[in-house]
Amino acid sequence: MNLPHQPVLYKEIIHALQPKRGGRYVDGTVGSGGHARGILEACAPDGQLLGLDVDPQALALARETLAPYEQRIHLAQASYTTLSAQLKNLRWDSVDGIVLDLGASSMQFDTPERGFSFQNDAPLDMRFGPHAPQTAADIVNTYTERELADLIYEYGEDRDSRKIARAIVNARPLHTTRELVAVIEAVSPRRGDRVHPATKTFQALRIAVNDELASIKKVLPQAVASLKPGGRLAVISFHSLEDRIVKEFFREQSKDLVNPPYEQLYIVERQAIIKEVHRKPITPSEEETKDNPRARSAKLRVAEKL
Ligand SMILES: C[S@@+](CC[C@H](N)C(=O)[O-])C[C@H]1O[C@@H](n2cnc3c(N)ncnc32)[C@H](O)[C@@H]1O
Numbered sequence: 459m460n461l462p463h464q465p466v467l468y469k470e471i472i473h474a475l476q477p478k479r480g481g482r483y484v485d486g487t488v489g490s491g492g493h494a495r496g497i498l499e500a501c502a503p504d505g506q507l508l509g510l511d512v513d514p515q516a517l518a519l520a521r522e523t524l525a526p527y528e529q530r531i532h533l534a535q536a537s538y539t540t541l542s543a544q545l546k547n548l549r550w551d552s553v554d555g556i557v558l559d560l561g562a563s564s565m566q567f568d569t570p571e572r573g574f575s576f577q578n579d580a581p582l583d584m585r586f587g588p589h590a591p592q593t594a595a596d597i598v599n600t601y602t603e604r605e606l607a608d609l610i611y612e613y614g615e616d617r618d619s620r621k622i623a624r625a626i627v628n629a630r631p632l633h634t635t636r637e638l639v640a641v642i643e644a645v646s647p648r649r650g651d652r653v654h655p656a657t658k659t660f661q662a663l664r665i666a667v668n669d670e671l672a673s674i675k676k677v678l679p680q681a682v683a684s685l686k687p688g689g690r691l692a693v694i695s696f697h698s699l700e701d702r703i704v705k706e707f708f709r710e711q712s713k714d715l716v717n718p719p720y721e722q723l724y725i726v727e728r729q730a731i732i733k734e735v736h737r738k739p740i741t742p743s744e745e746e747t748k749d750n751p752r753a754r755s756a757k758l759r760v761a762e763k764l
Contacts, residue, residue, distance in 0.1 A: 484684075486557065488520045694756055741758075
């Protein structure tokens with residue numbers, strides 16, 4: 459199967475994980491299987507991979523992409539927040555590498571009826587998987603004005619959050635992406651920048667529908683606990699809210715926790731369990747962003763288990 463383009467930071471992910479023969483790897487966001495395919499190639503002939511995704515459509519694509527490696531893959535429709543339980547099911551005590559490529563996939567953005575894109579008209583859905591308890595329409599039509607304003611401000615970092623929330627409440631019920639875009643455009647006109655005024659509200663709704671930030675906070679400790687010494691965790695994030703969580707977790711876990719902090723004589727209460735492989739996040743090359751504008755905001759952070 460031909461993927462539309464290589465997954466974001468493909469070479470960098472393979473370089474970060476350094477897959478080896480006989481290794482065990484997890485792709486917690488397997489999507490169409492692009493990164494997974496690279497990992498399986500690199501750990502041939504006997505390395506194995508567990509691929510997770512909450513989206514059955516993504517898993518069907520992954521199954522197709524990864525058909526040549528059928529004997530060495532395990533795919534499950536499950537959230538990466540259940541990582542420890544998934545590994546237990548496979549009787550894998552620990553693994554050599556884990557990749558998380560957060561957010562929505564190109565396939566999801568480009569499937570109009572999923573409701574992720576404000577450029578198409580579709581029902582306000584935005585669920586990554588069918589088990590998410592609410593759709594974007596549920597949120598838009600049931601939250602109070604205050605709750606909507608807080609959500610758009612916190613998860614969209616949009617200064618027009620109050621105006622947009624008021625306009626939504628006045629216009630509801632809203633059922634489609636086009637209806638929502640029209641409401642936002644009426645109160646938050648384009649300001650000459652390149653970003654469409656609906657971008658931030660759509661991001662905020664998607665994060666809320668899929669409980670994205672809480673999910674990242676849940677998976678990181680499980681991922682680190684599952685790695686063998688020397689094993690690596692590579693996380694690609696696409697906006698500052700995600701990246702901040704990853705950055706702070708890596709910083710915290712790569713330092714000894716000492717008490718009292720600034721004395722000569724101190725007790726190490728908890729030792730560092732990882733080290734950060736790079737001081738700064740890795741970002742896509744100019745060549746990659748030219749080819750795939752969605753890669754522009756990607757940041758890769760890599761940690762190694764001590
Ligand atoms: C950016 S895409 C990954 C693309 C993939 N790296 C590839 O090479 O095709 C992110 C994927 O993560 C999935 N996803 C989002 N939240 C998830 C979660 N909590 N657990 C598992 N998968 C999740 C989405 O459904 C989507 O398919």
